[in-house]
Amino acid sequence: MFWWVRRPGVASICQEHVWSVIYTVQMYSIAPWRPILCGPEPLVLPAAGDTVHAGFPSPAEDFAVERLDLTTILVTHPQATFIVRLRGDSMREAGIFDGDLLVVNRALKPIHTDVVLAVVDGEFTCKTLWLRHGRMKLKPANPTYPEIIPKDGQIVEIWGVVTATIKRFRT
Numbered sequence: 001m002f003w004w005v006r007r008p009g010v011a012s013i014c015q016e017h018v019w020s021v022i023y024t025v026q027m028y029s030i031a032p033w034r035p036i037l038c039g040p041e042p043l044v045l046p047a048a049g050d051t052v053h054a055g056f057p058s059p060a061e062d063f064a065v066e067r068l069d070l071t072t073i074l075v076t077h078p079q080a081t082f083i084v085r086l087r088g089d090s091m092r093e094a095g096i097f098d099g100d101l102l103v104v105n106r107a108l109k110p111i112h113t114d115v116v117l118a119v120v121d122g123e124f125t126c127k128t129l130w131l132r133h134g135r136m137k138l139k140p141a142n143p144t145y146p147e148i149i150p151k152d153g154q155i156v157e158i159w160g161v162v163t164a165t166i167k168r169f170r171t
Contacts, residue, residue: 074164080107083166084117084124091115091126094141100167102126104160115162120148126162 075081086100094115096102104117112131117124118138127138127148138148138156150156 074103074166075105076163077105077107080160081105081163082160086126086165090140090142090145091128092142094128096126096141096162096165097167100165102162103164103166105163106160108161108163110158110161117159117162118148119157119159120150121154124159129158 071078082104083101084104086096086102087098089098091097096115102117108114110116110129112129114129115126116129116138117126118129119125120138125138125148127140130137130139130147136150136156140147148156
């Protein structure tokens with residue numbers, strides 16, 4: 001987990017390391033929120049070809065069925081990956097909507113413009129990480145929501161990088 005701690009009276013990372021970065025592999029949850037760990041068992045589904053055209057239909061004469069393992073596609077670090085359901089619409093312009101499942105990888109070091117799962121003041125949030133010029137903020141992908149800019153003494157914990165979303169169109 002990565003923690004950014006805003007120190008009072010310091011203007012940038014260059015000035016006495018405004019943000020202290022600490023990494024740990026411990027995982028815990030804040031009730032009632034509970035992550036769903038991704039297990040090592042494969043989830044294999046049939047796949048029809050490599051791609052599907054979104055424009056004009058293509059002939060199905062070369063229709064071939066192979067099997068794809070969704071676990072190998074979506075999970076690169078099984079022991080550090082979990083799934084959480086998103087609530088809210090602050091990331092809608094990034095194509096992430098209420099009810100989507102987020103695949104979160106805790107093994108990846110978050111970088112500028114990553115979509116991350118963070119804890120701010122004990123509350124979980126999904127936002128785009130903005131790291132520039134020694135400053136950090138969490139940006140929503142919806143103009144009706146404010147950016148989260150840590151205040152002096154406030155702790156922002158980055159729980160992991162969102163690597164994929166899973167949507168359901170129909171049950």
